[in-house]
Amino acid sequence: MSEELNDVVVNNYTVGDVVNGQITKVEEKQVIVAITDSKLDGIIPISELSSLHIEKASDVVSEGDQLELEVIKVEEDALVLSKRKVDAEKAWDQLEEKFKAGEVFEAEVKDVVKGGLVVDLGVRGFVPASLVEAHYVEDFSDYKGKTISFKIVELEKDKSRLILSHRAVVEEEKSKQKQNLLDSIEVGQTLTGTVQRITDFGAFVDLGGIDGLVHISQLSYDHISSPTDVVQEGQEVKVKVLSVDRNNDRISLSIKETQPGPWANIAERAEKGSVLDGTVKRIVSYGAFVEVFPGVEGLVHISQIAHKHIGTPHEVLKEGQEVQVKVLDVNEAEQRLSLSIKELTEKEVDEEEVYELPEESKGFQLGDMIGEQLKKLKN
Incomplete structure (x- = not known):
């Protein structure tokens, strides 16, 4: 007879009806409910309390709670009820709206399982490990009981499939921050x-x-x-x-x-008249550029390379050669430095050819030479 009662009205209730009731007793594996405006009691099995697995009924409800419930079975003296089904039906409607709008919402992580996180949104929501953060996370244990923000990335009501992502929220925030920064x-x-x-x-x-x-x-x-x-x-x-x-x-x-440029305070570092060490960096037809500080090159004009006349700087200098130079002039504003090599070298003196008499002729006087010639003429 009880099987027949499942398909007929008993005390005006049938399977699928939604009723209101107050919890009068919480047992370990079920809950007793006083149904509003009825003498019948209702029983909620622990499996019908939540979309998630729970160990005991008190984890979800307490005595005195007012609940909206769905009739899933009709007995002669009681109704078997489901809190899970009512919660799920309401949840799916709300979740579909959030999914369509791309809404970001917060929820508590109820459990950490192999492969990801579990969230109770009236229905079971799953967050795959790859969708938890934008970076790799080795241990998810700290996430249990933590409230974080999510977006729905997959929703299939007929398959009770709900996939959430916290990573999508993080990446969206980063993208907005990046765009704001780029604009500024x-x-x-x-x-x-x-x-x-x-x-x-x-x-x-x-x-x-x-x-x-x-x-x-x-x-x-x-x-x-x-x-x-x-x-x-x-x-x-x-x-x-x-x-x-x-x-x-x-x-x-x-x-x-x-940072300060290489020419900053060059007038102090390369005072006029000072002597500096440098390296020949470039040789041109009119002179040579010598680097005296990193990034600072001065010109040694061809006329300031050597005392003697040269046709080209290559006759005296080669690139990479280390030289000493004297500062002739410095102009920090125009970043110009005039240098000289020849002022640090001695001028070469041409040796005059000096005629010396043979050793045997030394001591001879002009008169002696003339007298000798006169003797020859007399003879």
Whole structure:
């Protein structure tokens, strides 16, 4: 007879009806409910309390709780009820709206299982490990009981499939932050950033959500063979914005332009009349350029290379040669330095040819020579 009662009305209730009731007793594996406006009691099996697995009924409900429940079975003296089904039906409607709107919402992580996290949203929501964070996480145990933000990435009500992602929220926030930062950056600004990555051609600096490239030529005024000669990953640096390409999310930066230039205070470092060591960097028809400080070259005019006349500087100098130079003039504003090599060398003196008499003729007087000739004439 009880099987027949499942398909008929008993005390005006049938399977599928939604009723209200108050919990009067919480047992370990079931809950007793006093149904509103009825003398019948209701029983909620522990499996019908939540969409998640629970060990005891008291983990979910307490005595005195008012609940909305669905009739899943009709007995002669009681109704078998489900809290899970009512919660799920309401939840699916709300979740479909959130899914369509791409809404971000917060929820508590109820459990950590193999492969990800479990969230109770009225229905069981699963967060695969790959969708928890934008970075790799080895241990998820700290996530249990933690409330974090999610987006729904997959929803199939007929399969009770609900996939959530916290990673999507993180990446969306980063994207917004990146765009806001990109819109605010202007050419000429000096910013502080962190060296994120180093390549053969330069260093990428994180400006707080977006990376900019410092080309190797913009790392230092000195000649360097590798970016690691100047910077290291994780190092905090000051950079100047050289250009911003908002269409391609590219920012060009410079470290060297935040530092004093090689010509700064050159009048003090290369005073007029001072003597400096240098290296011949370039030879041209009218002279030679000598580097006296990193990034600072001065001109030794061809007339200041040697005391003697030379047709080309190559007769005396070669590139890479170490030389000493004297500062003739310095102009910091125009970044010009006039140098001399010849003023530090002695002038070569031409030796005059001196005629000396033979040894045997030394002591002879002019008169002696004439007298000897007169004797010959008399004879």
